[in-house]
Amino acid sequence: MKIKCGGGVVALSESQSEAQHPKIEDREPRKKKVVVLGTGWGATSFLKGLDASLYDVQVVSPRNYFAFTPLLPSVTCGTVEARSIVEPVRNIIKKTNGEIKFWEAECIKIDAADKKVLCRCNIENLVGSGEFSLDYDFLVVAVGAQVNTFNTPGVKENCHFLKDVEDAQKIRLSVIDCLEKAVLPSQSEEEQRSNLHFVVVGGGPTGVEFAAELHDYIQEDLIKLYPSVKDKVKITLIQSGDHILNMFDERISSFAEQKFTRDGIEVQTGCRVLSVNDQEITMKVKSTGSVCSVPHGLIVWSTGICTVPVIRDFMQEIGQAKRHVLATNEWLRVEGCENVYAIGDCSSINQRKIKDDIIDIFKAADKNNSGTLTIEEFQEVMDDIIVRYPQVEYYLKKKNILDLRVLWNDPQGNEREEIDIEGFKLALSLADSQVKSLPATAQVAAQQGAYLANCFNRIDHIEEHPEGPRRFTGSGHHNFRPFRYKHFGQFAPLGGEQAAAELPGDWVSIGHSTQWLWYSVYASKQVSWRTRYLVVSDWTRRFIFGRDSSRV
């Protein structure tokens, strides 16, 4: 079978369309080499789950620590210290059963043809060479993504991002700088207002949480120390869409907008930023088409992510050049590439459409080759279909269909005895509308890492006892069940000890109690007892002493 994939034509055998999960052969004394790129949510979750005694594992990342990124907005204002949300990778891998090696370096080239990665250490004043290459049998790519500036002029030079711990630390210093600048005796009132105009671009959870944190920091702590600037501080949140938090339930989104308006945070929806310089930000109001420039003291740019250069090069190499993001199959193996897996923000699962396999499914289900399916024949394949094509389950849920047999009815709702291929197509193809790419969140990356580690750990066992769904386009069963994301809900802290949460089952919770739920969930999700202790004691300290304003 040949499929056209991006710019190149890639040959994929049937068996390759599922994950080539690693196999440790008993007679081979050498352990297979697993190279992991990254130390973020995906990589860390993979490393924590992996039985490292089975493999020779090497980890490469420019950061020697894992960072609990959902607390980054808290770090920008000192509600939580940077160090409280990081854990050295070496500490994490020390606990795994076996010796994992870690190198603080950046992967600058993935050479899938020769099965090796080229890495470079960027530490200053290195005695000797910092470049080295690592061979792999299996590569796990979890390098994350970078901030998308949409090529807006001046953004890279004049805006803060909020992706890394360093970003958050820089923002913290800059906020204090803005206040110190504004109170100088040489400042005119207009200059004061410019220095104290904080702009947040992007109305997603990160931007909103940062705006809320900043508002609290200024109102609860800084105003007391800089009383003269009390009425001159302004926070503006710029969102290109019609609403902030538009990935959340509408109730949350409108609650957030109302709360921000009450708090005096200006929410400018329907605005697109055209350019930024060191003094002003220029934007276009979509509805009126008018362009305006406003002076700023600090801008935090938080509009979304895009692919990092090394992945872009890699995609070129493996024929994914025309894609936006590295595509994997449902078992997280990179498409068009043997033995390379990708998890987290750097990749996206290319969920197979049911309509592409519908004929094979029909054939497999039609045991007696009658050209029609009975309901019994249908029910027999349905379980495997639901595992292999999760969109079917989403579709059923969305349509509130509890009994599968409803699908069996004809368009008029009448029960049918048998169904032919056209009817079968009609019954299932609508489900493909429910194919959605997963959000670029910590939760997804962590689940993918854990899933992959579990597969790597059980590879020997699974060869004999495959647990995956039936192969409709071949014989036998897939070794593993495909990765399935389980959504546990999402928080949006809104400041003033209030938060909003979207919980599974379309539950929405907003208010002070949700903030306490947020505290307990985030405390429990910490990667180590050390960071848990630190984060909780940071919160306690903040309640007792407030946030610190030293420029450190």
Added chain:
Amino acid sequence: MKIKCGGGVVALSESQSEAQHPKIEDREPRKKKVVVLGTGWGATSFLKGLDASLYDVQVVSPRNYFAFTPLLPSVTCGTVEARSIVEPVRNIIKKTNGEIKFWEAECIKIDAADKKVLCRCNIENLVGSGEFSLDYDFLVVAVGAQVNTFNTPGVKENCHFLKDVEDAQKIRLSVIDCLEKAVLPSQSEEEQRSNLHFVVVGGGPTGVEFAAELHDYIQEDLIKLYPSVKDKVKITLIQSGDHILNMFDERISSFAEQKFTRDGIEVQTGCRVLSVNDQEITMKVKSTGSVCSVPHGLIVWSTGICTVPVIRDFMQEIGQAKRHVLATNEWLRVEGCENVYAIGDCSSINQRKIKDDIIDIFKAADKNNSGTLTIEEFQEVMDDIIVRYPQVEYYLKKKNILDLRVLWNDPQGNEREEIDIEGFKLALSLADSQVKSLPATAQVAAQQGAYLANCFNRIDHIEEHPEGPRRFTGSGHHNFRPFRYKHFGQFAPLGGEQAAAELPGDWVSIGHSTQWLWYSVYASKQVSWRTRYLVVSDWTRRFIFGRDSSRV
């Protein structure tokens, strides 16, 4: 009276030779303007002690926080967090009675002739001008000092210092960098050893404490995470003198040397650094004259201090160009300059010698103008002499003279009836050998700040009730007693939960219990409850979880 002072001849009236302490006149509605330069130990202690309702106080410093500098070596290895030892100046001045203004800027020129200071704010991206000048009635200079490189080539570019919080934070990152560099797969064993060679230049308390902290950090925490480099780490302490900690009692100094040798820290005494580059440090062994170069991974330069540029310019302006450090009189007023006071590391008290005033003292004591003094006449002036010339007291203490009358004896030890001017000179002038400049420590600066604040607070009262010693070279009494330093002892932490302490009265204490004394003294000396809580919880955290090795 004219005295030659440095390059210029400065006219000093009799009254000017003591402090011109500020006077608030009742009829004048405007409060006198006090400008304070600095936020270190001296300035903070002054601000904490000052009754700010009496003055219009403005503080200028490039750092908006006070740092508890004795804990800086602990910050380099993460035993204590940087933020735990800093307190915002605004928090400190908020508590004083009255409104103190603070500007985050650097004083770039002291214009003593026009009684104003020129300041510049160095914050990036400042909208508007960052330069401004402040008028003062009284100026308190407490800008501290900078590291003295003795013009050794390459030191500024390739060495770390340990004066500021930023310095300590940078060292912390660099230590981790060195380990990460050394474990890279591209490193030869020789390169590993170079990257892991930590050099400390300067065997004073700071250098010694840093070497000890680093040793503990590596042995207690890092070795576990970087087991492969265990035997390749080396710490070298270079000292130009014959012993480390040579300002301490000999017992402490030799204990420290022995402990370091046991710990594997190489102590190279009698070595002078000739130059440094990014790869090697070149030094000369004084005894043999041989020159050697050794590769290094990190150098911390901690050899002493020198005057900062703004003070050097100021000294030029007021005729102190040939001095090494800004001179004040015993009341902390800058010599040759009205209404300017200097405290802490930027200045040194120019203690008046008793032999310069001996004739006046004799005249004042000789009530009946007989040309000789009786013991009663002598005893009558002795109290004032001891207050005005503290060297007399040090001399008596050093010679174990408990009864003043011993001074009265002739050189053969026989009691005399009366004494003439030559005998009087002989009896007292030896005391001048005990004139010593104070060490550049936090303790001295803090006491000077508190002393000066006390003087500023009581200026109205003191005019009518002078409490200073008798003026021998004039009439009446000095308003205030001169500043007198009280030494409460000094610690030298030596690592491995051991410390040495030199306590008043030549007490020496060494060992684990001294480390606990150190903990309790340093906890109690914290500037706020917040920092006290943070420092103690940092220590606790370290005992439980060890030090963190994330590169944050």
